[in-house]
Amino acid sequence: MHAVGFKRPLPITDTQSLIDIELPVPTLNPHDLLVEIQAVSVNPADVKIRAAHTPPPGSCRILGFDAAGVVKATGSAVTRFQPGDEVYYAGDISRPGAYAQWQAVDERIAAHKPATLDFAQAAALPLTALTAWETLFDRLAVGNPVAGGADVLLLIGAAGGVGSIAIQLLKALTRTRVIATASRPESRAWVRGLGADFIADHRQPLPEQVAALGIGAPAYVFSTSHTDSYLPQIVDLITPQGRIALIDDPGTLDANPLKSKSLSLHWEFMFTRPLYHTADMARQGEILQQVADLADTGNITSTLNHTFHGINAANLREAHAMIERGDMVGKVVLSGWTD
Numbered sequence: 001m002h003a004v005g006f007k008r009p010l011p012i013t014d015t016q017s018l019i020d021i022e023l024p025v026p027t028l029n030p031h032d033l034l035v036e037i038q039a040v041s042v043n044p045a046d047v048k049i050r051a052a053h054t055p056p057p058g059s060c061r062i063l064g065f066d067a068a069g070v071v072k073a074t075g076s077a078v079t080r081f082q083p084g085d086e087v088y089y090a091g092d093i094s095r096p097g098a099y100a101q102w103q104a105v106d107e108r109i110a111a112h113k114p115a116t117l118d119f120a121q122a123a124a125l126p127l128t129a130l131t132a133w134e135t136l137f138d139r140l141a142v143g144n145p146v147a148g149g150a151d152v153l154l155l156i157g158a159a160g161g162v163g164s165i166a167i168q169l170l171k172a173l174t175r176t177r178v179i180a181t182a183s184r185p186e187s188r189a190w191v192r193g194l195g196a197d198f199i200a201d202h203r204q205p206l207p208e209q210v211a212a213l214g215i216g217a218p219a220y221v222f223s224t225s226h227t228d229s230y231l232p233q234i235v236d237l238i239t240p241q242g243r244i245a246l247i248d249d250p251g252t253l254d255a256n257p258l259k260s261k262s263l264s265l266h267w268e269f270m271f272t273r274p275l276y277h278t279a280d281m282a283r284q285g286e287i288l289q290q291v292a293d294l295a296d297t298g299n300i301t302s303t304l305n306h307t308f309h310g311i312n313a314a315n316l317r318e319a320h321a322m323i324e325r326g327d328m329v330g331k332v333v334l335s336g337w338t339d
Helices: 044-052 119-123 128-138 161-173 185-194 206-214 227-237 270-275 281-298 315-326
Strands: 002-006 019-022 032-042 065-075 085-087 102-106 109-112 148-157 177-181 199-202 219-223 245-246 264-267 304-312 333-339
Touching: 019 119, 019 227, 032 044, 032 119, 032 304, 032 315, 065 119, 065 315, 085 177, 085 281, 102 185, 109 281, 119 304, 128 161, 128 245, 148 161, 148 206, 148 227, 161 177, 161 185, 161 281, 177 185, 185 199, 199 206, 206 227, 206 245, 270 281, 281 333, 315 333
Parallel strands: 148 177, 148 219, 177 199, 219 245, 245 264, 304 333
Antiparallel strands: 002 019, 032 065, 032 102, 032 333, 065 085, 085 109
């Protein structure tokens, strides 16, 4: 089968940073689906691993943590899917990824693809939807009030893939108002179109902008990037006993300033459940099915914003370069295989 992988960390401008290769079709574990990949999305996780990880000598690592495709075969213990089903999922960081024509994925972390979305639109959703859902409802417990705090969430870096779906989930499932941060005209227009109640510029001091809204101190803050640099401002603007969540990887993070306000800090890593085969691992498949239902009823839309036609190394290098620039609005997807 065709696949795209890397053998050592190299700058994305190097043609060997991602290469076209041929691999055997994967074998299935009892709970696995064999999926014929139709579309894949590129995430910061792909970029970070490619830039820093060195595969074992003689091996080639396959990335890709967002996919949509068609089930071609099932393992002996599979109960929820059958050949011919269209599925979407984010996969397992400890297994070969979706930059391949065929992928084995555990049925417990997959769901039926939204019927109203094509494969490219669906592939834009899984990782970011799971990250946003788990952050909002499992970590921050949005909807569980903070005494004295405004039912408001400040979303830092709102125009990216995770922020784009988080806004929609909040508007579809809660009454929590959203202050979305965005600095460029195109990103401000994007988050406004997704339903953000207020917009702040994260290049300017945030406490003053939030105070000027006159809506009270937010009960929740969701930081998607550069949390270490924003943390002093977050501590300043959030209500006492508020909740803070982050998904990025700060080199260091000084949590001592959180003490005086009794603030809680929550880290979200979408791969935790499949990586550790947690007792609630199947919850990810359930979440994705709920996201599919929301898409099919028109309550959320795909965050796809750029499509490459053809899943190959050259197009994936371009997609990785787009992510590395750090100014992505929405998601980038690759669709279909080229011979």
